Amino acid sequence: MLLRTLAVLGAFALTSCATLANGQSAEATSQEAAEEEKPNILILFFDDLRFDSFSYRGGPVPTPNIDALAAESTRFDMAITTTGLCSPSRAALFTGRWGHRTGLDDNLGLWTSRLNDMNPEEGGFLRDAADSGYYVGYVGKWHLGERGPQIRGAEFAKLDAEVTAGIKPYTPYAGLEIIRGYNSGARDAGGEKHQYYQTTAGGYEDTPAAEKVHDGQELIRNAARRGEPFLGVVSFQQPHPPYRVPEPYASMFDPAEIALPSNFGAARKNKPLAQEYAYWPWHDVGHMTETDWRESRAKYYGAVAMIDRAVGDLIRTAKEEGIYDDLHIVFLGDQGSMIGEHGLYDKAAYAYDELMRIPLLMRDPDAKPGVVNRHVSLIDIPATLFDWMKLTPSKPIDGRSLAGVIDGSSALTGPDDALYAFEWYNGAWFGLRAIRTPEHKYVWNPGDSRDELYDLVTDPGEVTNLISSREHADVVRQLRGRLLDRLEAIEDPSAKKLQSFIERTYK
Structure with a gap:
């Protein structure tokens, strides 16, 4: 295709x-x-932000500012990331292209990573916007190589230090010793475990999140003064684990009163072997008690509450500068994160909803707000931005524009599903591909003899793998074919391997 x-x-x-x-x-x-x-566009981007915590979704965290934005936006409540890993999902967002096209399919600059930066020729919508006369600004986490936004045309850039800054990658030696201590019964000050949760000193203004807000406010004020089209990105590292927040957010949620999900600590039976390995020291969670997990979740919720304040601060500045009424806004996370579901922490090569699903709000000030409950993908966002900016991308892109869905001029058609990939994890190959429908999820694990099938209606926690169930044999066969169609449509080289697997399985 x-x-x-x-x-x-x-x-x-x-x-x-x-x-x-x-x-x-x-x-x-x-x-x-x-x-x-040409509209002004502001992208509010968060790291490892789950879809299920906000009050507008019925979640446990009061998020009045995000709720207000949601009420003015098109809510894509079934949005799926491309990859549950920071660098690949970010590359897909900024280029609109899957990892097999860009070569960016693993994390950058970390222990055992293969890659150091994204090919500068992959300019994506930042470069195309800058080349068309947009004032482009970028604040915060990039994680795609040093000076990435600047070489793609960003005039305003205040970035987090890239982990690729040194000749040698970041390696978690200190973390290993800390986890060994936890396994021996040690704890940090106050009985906490700062590799998972921590009450930090100071208050909101002392956090990296507040620093991003101040830089983002400067960007917005600069853009308002210039009076020309602008595209700004404010990229927060929160709430990426470990969950570290100051007061009052650290004590905002009582761990003892937190409702744990049905798959919390669920035994991993009939699961791929990769889920049993600790790929980073903090993935070794054998020392984590239920109290530790509750504390982690409480601090995560506190981080989400702090994010809500950050969103409110930025939106208030846009209003004060007189640009909010015409401002297009995209609010999203790059992927989710695990907080004890299936006994897992952070992320790795699996396809559970807690990792796959992301929040996605898209505000077109001229469009009627609404809720879309069909699957969409993170990779659809760049196509939408190009439509908003009235630009043709300089490189062919994957994904479909959602602009018509947002303004009501068109509707989502075709099968209701989403594709997900997890090719590498810090140098370890998995080649995982998954397809999610409203009823089922099929996960193809070419590096393992065991695939996965989940009935999302009867088992939303994805505890029971039905891949060997005779009653579901037809579902498995259908979803394998459906996955193959999606892979062929984006010219994914793994399609040939899946086709061969299907042919051998059903000959």
Whole structure:
């Protein structure tokens, strides 16, 4: 299948060269009009932010600022990330291209990682926006190589230090010793375990989140003064584990009163072997008691509450600067995270909903708010941005634009499903591919003899793997074919391996 390249919209399609009374051509006038209509766009991006904590979703954390944004946005309540890992999901977001196209399918600059940065030729929507006259700014976490936004045209850039800054990768030697201590009964000050949860000193203004807010406010004020189209990204590292927050957020939720999910600590029976390994020292959670897990979840909820304040601060600044009414906003997380579900912490090569699903709000100020409960993907966001900016991407992109869904001019059609991949994890190959429908999830594990099938209606916690169930044999076969179709559609090289597997299995 040919890659989807977005068509040039409306005003750019006018090609008449008739001369107007003022000496300008109709083409020049139409281009100027298109420039005037280009919207301002602000992307609020969060790290390992789960979909299920906000009050607008019925979650346990009061999030009035995010709820207010949701009430003005199109809520994509079945949004799925491309990969449950920071660098690959971010590469997919900023380029609109799957990892097999960009070569970015693993984390960068970490212990046993294969890669150091994303190919500079993958400019993505940052470079295309800058080249078209947008004022582009970037704040916070990038995790795709040093000076990545700057070499893609960002005029305003205040970035976190990249882990690729040194010749040698970050290696968690200190973390190993700390976890060994926990396994021997040691704890940190106050009885906490700072590799998982911690009450930090100071208050909100002393946090990295507040620093991102201040930098983001500076970006917004600069953009308002310049009076030209702008695209800004404010990228927070929170609430990535470990969950570390100051007061009052550290004590905002009583661990003893937290409701644990049905799959909390569930025994991993009939699961792929990879789920039994600690790929980082803190993945060794044998020392974690139920109280520890409750504390971790309480601090995570506190981090979400702090994020809500950060969102409110940035939106208030946009209103004060007089640009909010016409501002397009995207609010999302790069992937989720595990907080004791299936006895897992953080992330690794699996496809559970707690990792796959992400929050996604897209605000078009001229569109009626709504809720979409069909599957969409993180990789659909760049196509939508290009439609909003009235630009044609300089490189072919994957994904479909959601702009028509947001403004009501079109609807999602075709099968209701989403594709997910987890190719590498810090140098270890898995090649995992998964397809999620409203009823089932099928996970193909080419590096393991055991695949996975979950009935999401009767078993939303994905505890029981039905891959060997005779009653579900037809479902497995159908979903394998459906997954193959999706892989072939994006020209994923793994499609050939899956096709061969299907042929051998059902010959």
